[in-house]
Amino acid sequence: MKAMLLMALAGPVFGIDNGIGLTPPMGWRSWNCYGGDVTQKLMEGVMDKVAEKKRTVNGKVMSIADLGYVNVGLDDNWQACGKGVNNSFHDALGNPIINTATFPSMKNMTDHGHNLGLKVGWYMNNCICKETQFTDPSYIAKHMQQSAKAVAEFGFDGVKLDGCGEFRNLTLWGALLNQTGRPIMIENCHWGQTVPGQSTGDAPCTGTTSPSN
Secondary structure, X not given: OHHHHHHHHHOOOOOOOOOOOXXXXXXXXXXXXXXXXXXXXXXXXXXXXXXXXXXXEOOEEXXXXXXXXXXXXXXXXXXXXXXXXXXXOEOOOOOEOEOOOOOOOHHHHHHHHHHOOOEEEEEXXXXXXXXXXXXXXXXXXXXXXXXXXXXXXXXXXXXXEXXXXXXXXXXXXXXXXXXXXXXXXXXXXXXXXXXXXXXXXXXXXXXXXXXXX
């Protein structure tokens, strides 16, 4: 009886049924190490170290990845700030624009991680040169659709969604990422302000006709 009462009080739980996220992901992200001074070369170097077997655990030589820390995530400053429409880092079709001077090939980077048995994460709704200038609903839709498509096409296994830009609709993000057909882990970095299924309050999950912050 007590268990049933607790379940009733817990309320609904929202999630994407894509088979991942059943346990907390473990791994590393670039921000606390490199901040904005991150490059593809640095990311691939970290991947090599995570997969390197040089630690003895219970008499067996293992890597950090062998212990379950298989996620390596690229954080902010992969983008070409100001190169897109309205001084953004997305083009007129909504595609994210990569700074190819520091990240010459996102697909090569994710392939590098996958060849080492790792999962590779990306980052969206960026804080560096944050995008809060869009009000056209059709462009907002294209922006999110093409961003989700890019996550899948570049071969990323997860994406951290920060809270600095206006694209904070987690419900829509979830639907668009799921539509790609690739299982993608979503990391909610909205500082406790938005949750999937929310439709009132800060950054509503329905209605993206104006900047949400």
